[in-house]
Amino acid sequence: MRTTTLKRQLIQDIEALSEVKIREIIDFVDYLKIKEDEWFIAYVNKRGESAKTTKKAGKKFIRLEKLQAEYT
Numbered sequence: 001m002r003t004t005t006l007k008r009q010l011i012q013d014i015e016a017l018s019e020v021k022i023r024e025i026i027d028f029v030d031y032l033k034i035k036e037d038e039w040f041i042a043y044v045n046k047r048g049e050s051a052k053t054t055k056k057a058g059k060k061f062i063r064l065e066k067l068q069a070e071y072t
Contacts, residue, residue, distance in 0.1 A: 014022060034040050055061070 014025060017025070051061070
């Protein structure tokens with residue numbers, strides 16, 4: 001499928017969504033733009049190591065489902 005066709009399809013699909021969903025798409029696009037930046041990779045690695053250390057120390061974490069419920 002050609003790029004222009006994909007872009008048209010994407011625009012049509014987005015136009016059918018609510019404003020809330022469109023904002024989520026914008027946030028996701030922003031994430032896609034930065035996810036390969038070196039500073040972002042370093043940040044994720046640092047947070048991952050921190051979480052491992054914290055877990056080994058016996059600290060409990062909030063479940064993802066609870067965090068997601070608070071977000072929506």
